[in-house]
Amino acid sequence: MKLNLLLNPLFIKEVQGKVELDISGIEIDSRRVMQGCLFVCLPGTVYDGHQFAVQAVNAGAIALITERKLSEIPSHITTVQVPDARRALAILADVFYGRPTSRLKLIGITGTNGKTTTTHLVEHIFNENDKRTGLIGTLYMRIGNYREQTVNTTPESHVLQRNFHTMLEQGAEYAVVEVSSHALDMGRVRGCQFRTAVLTNVTHDHLDYHESMERYSDTKSLLFSQLGSAYGDEPKIAILNADDPVSPLYARKTAAQVITYGVKNRADIRASEIQMKPDGTSLQVDTFQGRTQLNLKLLGIFNVYNALAAIAVSLSEGIPLQQVKRSLEAFEGVMGRFEPIYAGQDFTIILDYAHNPDGLENVLQTAKTLTHGKLYCVCGCEGDKDRMKRPIMARVAASYADFAIFTSDNTRSEDPDSILRDMLEGLEGGPIPSSGYTAVLDRREAISQALELAHPGDCVVVAGRGHETHLIAKGQRIPFDDREVILDLLGSKTTLTMPPESWMEGNVVVHVPEASL
Numbered sequence: 001m002k003l004n005l006l007l008n009p010l011f012i013k014e015v016q017g018k019v020e021l022d023i024s025g026i027e028i029d030s031r032r033v034m035q036g037c038l039f040v041c042l043p044g045t046v047y048d049g050h051q052f053a054v055q056a057v058n059a060g061a062i063a064l065i066t067e068r069k070l071s072e073i074p075s076h077i078t079t080v081q082v083p084d085a086r087r088a089l090a091i092l093a094d095v096f097y098g099r100p101t102s103r104l105k106l107i108g109i110t111g112t113n114g115k116t117t118t119t120h121l122v123e124h125i126f127n128e129n130d131k132r133t134g135l136i137g138t139l140y141m142r143i144g145n146y147r148e149q150t151v152n153t154t155p156e157s158h159v160l161q162r163n164f165h166t167m168l169e170q171g172a173e174y175a176v177v178e179v180s181s182h183a184l185d186m187g188r189v190r191g192c193q194f195r196t197a198v199l200t201n202v203t204h205d206h207l208d209y210h211e212s213m214e215r216y217s218d219t220k221s222l223l224f225s226q227l228g229s230a231y232g233d234e235p236k237i238a239i240l241n242a243d244d245p246v247s248p249l250y251a252r253k254t255a256a257q258v259i260t261y262g263v264k265n266r267a268d269i270r271a272s273e274i275q276m277k278p279d280g281t282s283l284q285v286d287t288f289q290g291r292t293q294l295n296l297k298l299l300g301i302f303n304v305y306n307a308l309a310a311i312a313v314s315l316s317e318g319i320p321l322q323q324v325k326r327s328l329e330a331f332e333g334v335m336g337r338f339e340p341i342y343a344g345q346d347f348t349i350i351l352d353y354a355h356n357p358d359g360l361e362n363v364l365q366t367a368k369t370l371t372h373g374k375l376y377c378v379c380g381c382e383g384d385k386d387r388m389k390r391p392i393m394a395r396v397a398a399s400y401a402d403f404a405i406f407t408s409d410n411t412r413s414e415d416p417d418s419i420l421r422d423m424l425e426g427l428e429g430g431p432i433p434s435s436g437y438t439a440v441l442d443r444r445e446a447i448s449q450a451l452e453l454a455h456p457g458d459c460v461v462v463a464g465r466g467h468e469t470h471l472i473a474k475g476q477r478i479p480f481d482d483r484e485v486i487l488d489l490l491g492s493k494t495t496l497t498m499p500p501e502s503w504m505e506g507n508v509v510v511h512v513p514e515a516s517l
C-alpha cells in the first residue's frame, strides 16, 4: 500500500522524505521488521521504541513513525512525526488492512473473569448455527481449524487488524474477541467498530497496572463508550451483568441499546432454579423469547453467568432460543477451566486457571459444594504482578479448602519465598483451613503432596495455570504443564473419560439465589 494513502487520516506534525512509497507491512518491534516495512516507534513500559529505529532501518524499514526528531536516521528514510505514535498505529493498521471491522460483525467481551469461557461459548453456538466466526483471546486466534498463537489476550492494534483481515479472507462473518483492560488502556482496540460489547464482571485484579479498582473499572467501561454514539442501520448492543454493581454506570456510558443478564437482580435474561450435580448444571432461563430449561455440562454458578452472557449475544443476533439451548447443552468446556483430570484415580482432580481472588473463590465454592470428602487446594501467585491480591487469595483458599498447599506460580523476577510470605500474611488473624496448610516452593512437589493426601471422595483443585505449558522464572520460560505433571504423578500418559459416578460424591445441590426484584 502507498504510504501517502496510509497517512491520509493521520494528524501529522512533520514529514521528511518521500511519501510515494510502497509499504509492505507495519511493525513495532525492530526484531520482526521485514524489507519495505513501516516501523512505528512506540514508547513502552521497558524500552522506548525510538531507540530501535536505526536497527529497524538496518533490517529493512523504509519509513518511520516517530514522536520526535531522530538523529542518525539515513536521509533516504522517510520520517513522519506524530503527537502520539500508539494512536497513529491504530489508525494506520485499520487503513492498511482495509478497515476490516467495517465488514465483520465484531463482538467484544471484557471483564475480570469469564472472557475466554464466554468467547468460546459464543463461538460454539454461532458455529453450530452456521455462522462462521473468528476468535481472539488468551488461548489463540482461531477461525475453524486455522490457529495462530497469541502473545497477549488482546493483541496490539496492527496484529489485531491483521487477524481481522485474515478472518475476512477465511470467510468469517463474526469476530468474537476478548478485550483486556490493558488493551483498552493502551488503545489496542481503537479503530475497531464493535457491534456488541459484553461485560462478564469486574473484581480485584491487575491493580499493579491500574492502581485502583476505580481506575480499573473505568478502563473496562471504555469498551462500552467505544460502541460509539452514532446510530446506523445495524443495531449496537451493550450486554451487561445485572448482578455486577458497575453495570448501571456502564449503561450510562454507552449510547447503545442495553440487554441485561443475571441471577439475583431483575434482568432481561435471568436464570433461576439452578441445580448443580457432579456432571452438570441445570437451570431455567427466562428471556425475551420465552422460557427454557437448560442442562449444561459446565459446573458452577460462574459458568451460569457465562452461559447467560452467551445467550444474550446469541439472541441479539437472531438465533432462536431453542437452537441456542441445543448448542449450549452440547458445549464441553474450555481447556484448563474447571477441567476434571481423570486417569482412573479414586478422587477428583480439577485443573483451573483461577488467578485472582474472585476466580479462585468461584472455583473453590463450586468444588466444595460437590465434594463429600476433603477439599485440597494447590495455588500460588504471580511475581511482578498485583501484590495486593496475594494475601486475599490465600484467605480465599483458607476459607474453602480443608487443606491448602501454597506454592509457586510464574515468579518472574521476584524471589519465590517473598511471594509466598505475602500470601501467608493473609492468614494472620484470618481463617485457617480445618486440616491446616503448608507452603511448598516447588510446584511439582506441591501437587504431588496434594495427590498423596487425597482419599476417595476428596477433591484436589490445582489452580492458577490452567492451559499454560510453561512457568516464567528469572527471565526463563521453563516447560511446566500442570496437566502433564498431574498425569505423570498418577502414572498415566493420557486422561480418560470420567464416569459421572466416580466424580466427587456430591448429592444434587439446589442453589436458590437471593432474589432482589
Ligand SMILES: CC(=O)N[C@H]1[C@@H](OP(=O)(O)OP(=O)(O)OC[C@H]2O[C@@H](n3ccc(=O)[nH]c3=O)[C@H](O)[C@@H]2O)O[C@H](CO)[C@@H](O)[C@@H]1O[C@H](C)C(=O)N[C@@H](C)C(=O)N[C@H](CCC(=O)O)C(=O)O
Residues within 6 Å of the ligand: 028, 029, 030, 031, 041, 042, 043, 044, 045, 046, 047, 048, 049, 050, 052, 151, 152, 153, 154, 155, 156, 180, 181, 182, 183
Ligand atoms: C505491560 C504491557 O502490557 N506491555 C505490552 C507492551 O510492551 P511494552 O510497552 O512494555 O514494550 P517494551 O518492551 O517497553 O518496548 C517498547 C517498544 O520497543 C520495541 N522494541 C523492544 C525491544 C527491541 O529490541 N526492539 C524493539 O523494537 C517493542 O516492540 C515496543 O514497541 O506492548 C507489547 C506489544 O503490544 C505487549 O506485548 C506487551 O505486553 C506484555 C507482553 C504483557 O505481559 N502484557 C500484559 C500485562 C497484558 O497486556 N495482559 C493483558 C491480559 C491480562 C489478563 O486479562 O489477564 C493482555 O491483553 O494480554
Ligand SMILES: Nc1ncnc2c1ncn2[C@@H]1O[C@H](COP(=O)(O)OP(=O)(O)OP(=O)(O)O)[C@@H](O)[C@H]1O
Residues within 6 Å of the ligand: 111, 112, 113, 114, 115, 116, 117, 118, 138, 153, 178, 180, 200, 201, 302, 303, 305, 306, 336, 337, 338, 352, 353, 354, 355, 358, 359, 360, 362, 363, 466
Ligand atoms: N464468570 C466468572 N466469574 C468468576 N470467575 C470465573 C468466571 N468464569 C470463569 N471464572 C474463573 O476464572 C478463571 C478464568 O476463566 P476465563 O479464562 O474464562 O476468564 P478470562 O477472563 O478469560 O481470564 P484471563 O483474562 O485471565 O485469561 C476460570 O478458570 C474460572 O476459575
